[in-house]
Amino acid sequence: MWEYSEKVKDYFFNPKNAGVLEDASGVGEVGAIACGDALKLMIKVDPETDRITEAKFQTFGCGSAIASSSALTEIIIGKTLDEALAITNQDIADFLGGLPPEKMHCSVMGYEALRSAIANYRGEVWEDDHEEGALLCKCFGVDEGMVERAIRNNVLTTMEQVAHFTKATGSCGTCVEGIEEVLERTNAAMVEAGELAASQAFVVGAAPVVGRKTPRNSPVVALTSPPATKMTTLQRIKLIEAELEALRPALQSDGGDCELVDVEDNKVMVRLTGACVNCQLASVTVQGIQSRLAERLGTPVRVIPVPSGH
Amino acid sequence: MDPVYLDNNATTRVDAAVVSAMLPYFTEQFGNASSIHAFGAEVGAGLRTARRQLQALLGAEFDHEIVYTGGGTESDNTAILSALETQGGRNEIVTSTVEHPAILSLCAWLEKTRAAKVHYIGVDARGRLDIDAYRKALGPRTAIASIMWANNETGTIFPVETLAALAHEAGALFHTDAVQAVGKIKIDLSGSEIDMLSLSGHKLHGPKGIGALYVRRGVRLRPLIRGGHQERGRRAGTENAPGIVGLGAAAALAQEHMEDENTRVRDLRDRLEQGLVQRISHAVVTGDIENRLPNTANVAFEYIEGEAILLLLNKAGIAASSGSACTSGSLEPSHVLRAMKVPYTAAHGAIRFSFSRENTEADVDRVLEVMPGIIAQLRQMSPFWDGESKTRTAFTPTYA
Ligand SMILES: Cc1ncc(COP(=O)(O)O)c(C=O)c1O
Ligand code: FES
Numbered sequence: 001m002w003e004y005s006e007k008v009k010d011y012f013f014n015p016k017n018a019g020v021l022e023d024a025s026g027v028g029e030v031g032a033i034a035c036g037d038a039l040k041l042m043i044k045v046d047p048e049t050d051r052i053t054e055a056k057f058q059t060f061g062c063g064s065a066i067a068s069s070s071a072l073t074e075i076i077i078g079k080t081l082d083e084a085l086a087i088t089n090q091d092i093a094d095f096l097g098g099l100p101p102e103k104m105h106c107s108v109m110g111y112e113a114l115r116s117a118i119a120n121y122r123g124e125v126w127e128d129d130h131e132e133g134a135l136l137c138k139c140f141g142v143d144e145g146m147v148e149r150a151i152r153n154n155v156l157t158t159m160e161q162v163a164h165f166t167k168a169t170g171s172c173g174t175c176v177e178g179i180e181e182v183l184e185r186t187n188a189a190m191v192e193a194g195e196l197a198a199s200q201a202f203v204v205g206a207a208p209v210v211g212r213k214t215p216r217n218s219p220v221v222a223l224t225s226p227p228a229t230k231m232t233t234l235q236r237i238k239l240i241e242a243e244l245e246a247l248r249p250a251l252q253s254d255g256g257d258c259e260l261v262d263v264e265d266n267k268v269m270v271r272l273t274g275a276c277v278n279c280q281l282a283s284v285t286v287q288g289i290q291s292r293l294a295e296r297l298g299t300p301v302r303v304i305p306v307p308s309g310h
Numbered sequence: 311m312d313p314v315y316l317d318n319n320a321t322t323r324v325d326a327a328v329v330s331a332m333l334p335y336f337t338e339q340f341g342n343a344s345s346i347h348a349f350g351a352e353v354g355a356g357l358r359t360a361r362r363q364l365q366a367l368l369g370a371e372f373d374h375e376i377v378y379t380g381g382g383t384e385s386d387n388t389a390i391l392s393a394l395e396t397q398g399g400r401n402e403i404v405t406s407t408v409e410h411p412a413i414l415s416l417c418a419w420l421e422k423t424r425a426a427k428v429h430y431i432g433v434d435a436r437g438r439l440d441i442d443a444y445r446k447a448l449g450p451r452t453a454i455a456s457i458m459w460a461n462n463e464t465g466t467i468f469p470v471e472t473l474a475a476l477a478h479e480a481g482a483l484f485h486t487d488a489v490q491a492v493g494k495i496k497i498d499l500s501g502s503e504i505d506m507l508s509l510s511g512h513k514l515h516g517p518k519g520i521g522a523l524y525v526r527r528g529v530r531l532r533p534l535i536r537g538g539h540q541e542r543g544r545r546a547g548t549e550n551a552p553g554i555v556g557l558g559a560a561a562a563l564a565q566e567h568m569e570d571e572n573t574r575v576r577d578l579r580d581r582l583e584q585g586l587v588q589r590i591s592h593a594v595v596t597g598d599i600e601n602r603l604p605n606t607a608n609v610a611f612e613y614i615e616g617e618a619i620l621l622l623l624n625k626a627g628i629a630a631s632s633g634s635a636c637t638s639g640s641l642e643p644s645h646v647l648r649a650m651k652v653p654y655t656a657a658h659g660a661i662r663f664s665f666s667r668e669n670t671e672a673d674v675d676r677v678l679e680v681m682p683g684i685i686a687q688l689r690q691m692s693p694f695w696d697g698e699s700k701t702r703t704a705f706t707p708t709y710a
Contacts, residue, residue: 012621019690029693034654036658037615063618065618066618291427
């Protein structure tokens with residue numbers, strides 16, 4: 001089991017401020033039951049002083065999620081909203097005497113809920129950049145802003161860290177490319193701002209992604225072989241379409257579906273739907289489609305799932 | 311208070327009698343079985359007895375059908391890799407979505423590196439294999455079908471004899487990962503169509519790091535580990551004499567207690583399960599109730615998360631496990647429960663209690679005593695719990 005600090009254990013076994021806060025003046029909710037954790041943070045603010053006078057939480061999640069939520073309420077009570085907004089997830093982790101790296105997302109959840117609750121109190125629409133398209137990881141409901149904040153606040157430079165702090169990429173892995181882009185872009189901006197050494201910055205494809213839950217780049221059957229030249233592009237697309245069509249009934253019977261988005265050299269972009277609900281199957285599906293297409297085309301292909309809604 | 315250990319599918323305590331049987335092989339009888347002198351000969355005799363003990367538990371016709379390995383994982387790997395080599399021209403594997411990672415990770419790797427084609431057969435909501443899909447997946451390209459005898463998370467038992475016969479109709483080999491079944495339910499391989507079977511010592515009160523692969527006489531085996539001539543050239547490396555002797559003693563004890571396991575232990579399990587469901591609302595038993603291991607109960611508690619439950623149980627001196635994402639370091643809940651399409655509201659809160667012959671009525675009483683309080687405490691904190699009226703609260707997360 002995890003090595004939790006004494007403080008984490010204490011805040012889990014004897015959580016402070018658990019429960020519902022009647023007539024809360026601001027409520028922040030993040031996460032979802034499907035993701036494995038969710039937090040509802042309720043705050044009461046004194047309009048005169050702008051201070052948080054009371055805070056309570058309800059959390060669905062593991063020991064460190066509950067401890068982080070409880071710690072958060074302890075940290076913010078008595079603070080002004082501006083002071084509270086200056087708190088980062090690292091402050092929550094520090095307050096608890098540290099969290100196992102794989103559990104840092106619990107502190108990020110608290111941080112996000114706090115921002116959300118304050119925005120709710122101020123009557124702001126939280127996340128002006130949060131449109132449909134900005135949701136990067138469907139499995140864990142993670143949007144671009146959250147990934148960016150986690151990267152900046154914690155100086156993250158690897159995909160594994162991003163998974164630990166946000167959970168993004170931790171399940172079906174279809175969001176890996178999108179998250180890689182954000183990590184690269186954010187790191188580059190941090191280098192520019194002098195917050196990060198250029199040598200540390202993440203660059204897509206520069207280093208192998210390590211870690212237990214390695215976010216899977218779709219495996220390439222054989223990288224070096226050139227795309228087929230025998231068939232015309234149109235013939236290839238037709239064949240790919242026919243193959244995918246043949247595969248759809250099987251996917252649909254599992255509650256999923258798949259459609260062809262684009263074909264570019266040996267890359268086949270497909271959109272999987274419904275499949276994220278059953279993430280392990282999604283990666284199996286992608287591999288299955290890939291080997292079937294490779295077999296039929298007689299050349300290696302790389303099947304790249306693109307998130308729906310794009 | 312003594313701790314209550316209900317995680318016997320993870321591993322078991324080595325039986326005291328097993329330890330005593332093993333000890334001399336560390337001290338007086340430390341010889342190498344291959345040596346010509348007296349030290350070696352004595353060890354050889356001990357190993358032969360152990361082999362017969364395991365043979366008897368499996369009902370295997372010949373003692374040389376047993377190949378000792380370093381555990382269940384090695385046995386699984388050996389079986390599948392061997393089949394791909396001996397079954398010329400066949401590169402497909404048929405397996406299930408609910409296998410142990412010892413099979414699933416290997417298959418994923420074979421797909422990537424050896425262009426093997428793997429058919430993953432799904433299960434229904436009770437965890438039962440889709441036999442039609444299994445039948446359809448078998449074909450002239452199938453090298454081996456590998457389906458577990460019993461699932462480690464839910465205890466669900468698969469109809470392995472039928473599955474083996476179907477595999478043979480397609481000319482394929484049949485392997486079963488029986489790591490959870492051996493020692494818990496009666497197994498009789500004489501006259502069976504099963505070609506290969508994996509088992510592991512530490513699941514039946516034997517030592518860790520020792521296991522065996524049963525290979526039916528006449529089935530060709532390519533060794534996974536090459537070197538000396540031990541195990542008739544099928545698994546090289548100086549025999550793990552204490553381990554083999556321990557596994558033999560454990561097998562003999564398992565046979566002796568088989569009746570107990572299937573009556574008293576089963577009753578304990580049933581009493582716990584029924585007691586939990588009666589005392590706690592929104593608790594569901596998962597798996598194939600009618601057809602599962604006598605020792606395994608998997609109960610999902612809705613609207614709360616498994617690791618939190620386990621931490622509180624642990625504080626109360628009770629050891630159980632969960633397929634919950636949070637305990638495994640993975641971010642997804644159990645692949646078994648997901649394959650069964652157990653809803654997320656419950657899958658995250660699934661707890662496995664696995665018994666052994668060492669458990670008692672008092673153990674069950676303890677769990678029944680503390681569990682309702684633990685569940686209530688966590689539900690009180692859950693934003694999804696709205697009292698016994700059930701219905702989810704008006705929780706509207708930003709991105710549900
Ligand atoms: C079904 C199943 N197969 C294989 C294994 C692996 O066995 P071992 O730990 O001996 O390698 C286990 C044990 O966790 C198991 O439950
Ligand atoms: S893991 Fe991010 S979309 Fe599935």
